[in-house]
Amino acid sequence: MAGQIDAEDIFRSGDRVAELGLISLTGARELTEKIDAHLVKWAEGSPLYKESYIVESECPRFSSGDGKGLIKSTIRGDDLFFIVDVGNYSCSYNIFGHQNSMSPDDHFQDLKRLIQAASGKAHRITVIMPMLYGSRQHRRNYRESLDCAVALQELQNMGVSNIVTFDAHDPRVQNAVPLMGFDNVSPSYQVLKCLLRSIPDIRLDREHLMVVSPDEGAMSRNMYYASVLGIDLGMFYKRRDYARVVNGRNPIVAHEYLGNSLEGKDVFIADDIISSGESMLEVARELKKRNASRIFAYATYAIFTNGLDEFDRAYEEGLLSGVFGTNLTYRSPELLSREWFHEVDVSKYIAYFIAAINHDMSVSAIIDPHEKIRQLLLKHGYRAQ
Structure with missing residues (x-):
């Protein structure tokens, strides 16, 4: 390069x-x-x-x-x-x-x-x-x-x-x-590389895939994925009840969607952390209501503080088709054994x-993530943005 x-x-x-x-x-x-x-x-x-x-x-x-x-x-x-x-x-x-x-x-x-x-x-x-x-x-x-x-x-x-x-x-x-x-x-390049390796039949084009931000706070990272892939971007915003505080936070009343039709498309959702995972699962349910096809979630830190049972059920029911997470923090042996979990090595x-x-x-003199992504897409037959 x-x-x-x-x-x-x-x-x-x-x-x-x-x-x-x-x-x-x-x-x-x-x-x-x-x-x-x-x-x-x-x-x-x-x-x-x-x-x-x-x-x-x-x-x-x-x-x-x-x-x-x-x-x-x-x-x-x-x-x-x-x-x-x-x-x-x-x-x-x-x-x-x-x-x-x-x-x-x-x-x-x-x-x-x-x-x-x-x-x-x-x-x-x-x-x-x-x-x-x-x-x-x-x-x-x-x-x-x-x-x-x-x-x-x-x-x-x-x-x-x-x-x-x-x-x-x-x-x-x-x-x-x-x-x-x-x-x-x-680690956007590493995530896309792992996605293409783990899901060989995924199509990274506007007709088959859409990026959706789970909330307004994650917009910038999801906007980057949508931009480099040249596909549409949607988002959810969290409507909260500011009159109450539960576990130190205002509870979420609903997830409202903004964006184009999801009918029959695979969806990629990126966030920084999956903690309890409740928000991610709620977003997946809302996507399925809008007839999304497969849903792939990514979090840099997939820590699952409430355990894995809910995600096991979501995978069995077809709600989620895969979860990607990095090796930047501890992953339990139970998580690594799950069929639905894909590890991104950083x-x-x-x-x-x-x-x-x-x-x-300069780090960019050694590795330019955008250039690496461009080469990755070209290798898999996609037009680089």
Whole structure:
């Protein structure tokens, strides 16, 4: 592709900022090892080659629950990348004889502990935090905390130079740290590639497919998919009951649809997170009422806080034909075993970011998502937009 540089060429040039080091937090080990494998492969035969770029570390805890961060080898002068999954609830620690599941707060504290353990000796610190800590508490209504903004300011004060996150709930939260690098990334190319591989008979054209936004907050990401594919876009908006508060939120009264006819068309819905999944299932029901054919849902973070039973039933009844989610946060073994779930691997994309940052290069010089999507569509016989 014209104007783009291969990752292998970057490593062969040897022109890096400093020696590369990856530090994996508890819960992000699987993702870190995949990223490391890509970096090692690209560096083969270059002066920068290492068997692994992972710097061993841990956050042991005392029986009282107190913890500490420990980095097990020298990192003086290194360009460090801390990789953390604040949503991994499968991790646990012992406190007073009981096993306690780690919350996002625990993961964030461990991140700060390991940054402290670096003791200011690193050349530069970048945090890869796909699911941004506190991102669902990103704005203030009345007397409320601003968790995400304060967390970003904490990291900036600790010497973090860059944050790389994916599909932030509200990317405007970066306004809290205007002098710190902040990359909010959408893995749109990886999603479309997985969609074409997993659903080989899908037709990505205006006659057979439509993109629908599940609410006004997700319009920008769905607008992008509709634009690059050259197909129609519809949307739902949530009509809420502002006279009541249920579980901290105004309950949704109805989902109202705006857009062209869905008759006989497949539908692709993209959102940043499937939490309980109630909204996504309600949107799917409304689409079926309008005679949509197959419905494919995508969420960067498919966490299913209420379990999988409702989605199992939706798949069996033909309400949903598939759900796509990334490996940017923890996926339970039960979820990975489901026939209706398709995993989008984003590890190579993150490795590109790390390679670019480590060599002080523009990320777009290595990977242009729009160009990659254009080539993908051409490969499958579609006219690129």
